[in-house]
Amino acid sequence: MxxxxxxxxxxxxxxxxxxxxxxxxxxxxxxxxxxxxxxxxxxxxxxxxxxxxxxxxxxxxxxxxxxxxxxxAAGEYGDFTPHSWWPLWLGLTSSIVFLGLAVGWWVFAIGAFFGVFALVGWVFERYKGQHAM
CATH class of the missing domain: 1.10.287 (Helix Hairpins)
Structure with a gap:
């Protein structure tokens, strides 16, 4: 430090x-x-x-x-999900949300709608499939 x-x-x-x-x-x-x-x-x-x-x-x-x-400094730095696509979708929807702040509230609402699905998918991706806990 x-x-x-x-x-x-x-x-x-x-x-x-x-x-x-x-x-x-x-x-x-x-x-x-x-x-x-x-x-x-x-x-x-x-x-x-x-x-x-x-x-x-x-x-x-x-x-x-x-x-x-x-x-x-070797050792474990954390537990990360391999090959996750959810951060990409979350980033795209957040860019739509911030674009909506400049363009109009209707664009913001569309981005927020898709952002909820991207956030839920990212949070719960470890609960099903090949990399489930």
């Missing part, structure tokens, strides 16, 4: 430095930019602190060790 905390600390430092500079350059006429950058800095520091604290509590992972080998 050392790398992740460093990345978010850099984000926090960037927002903390650039926020006031942006305000000075714009003569504080546009207040949303500096406030947004300072809030992003706060968010970056909060996430960096969380990763640092979690890394201290659970210990560092094998990928935090610069002299570590690849086989130290």
């Amino acid at each position: 050392k790398t992740e905390s460093f990345v978010f600390a850099v984000v926090g430092i960037f927002g903390l430095v650039v926020g006031p500079i942006y305000g000075i350059v714009t003569d504080w006429q546009e207040p949303v930019g500096p406030v947004g950058l300072l809030l992003a800095a706060g968010l970056g520091f909060m996430v960096a602190f969380y990763f640092w604290l979690t890394g201290k509590r659970i210990g560092y992972r094998p990928d935090d060790n610069l002299d570590g080998n690849i086989d130290e």
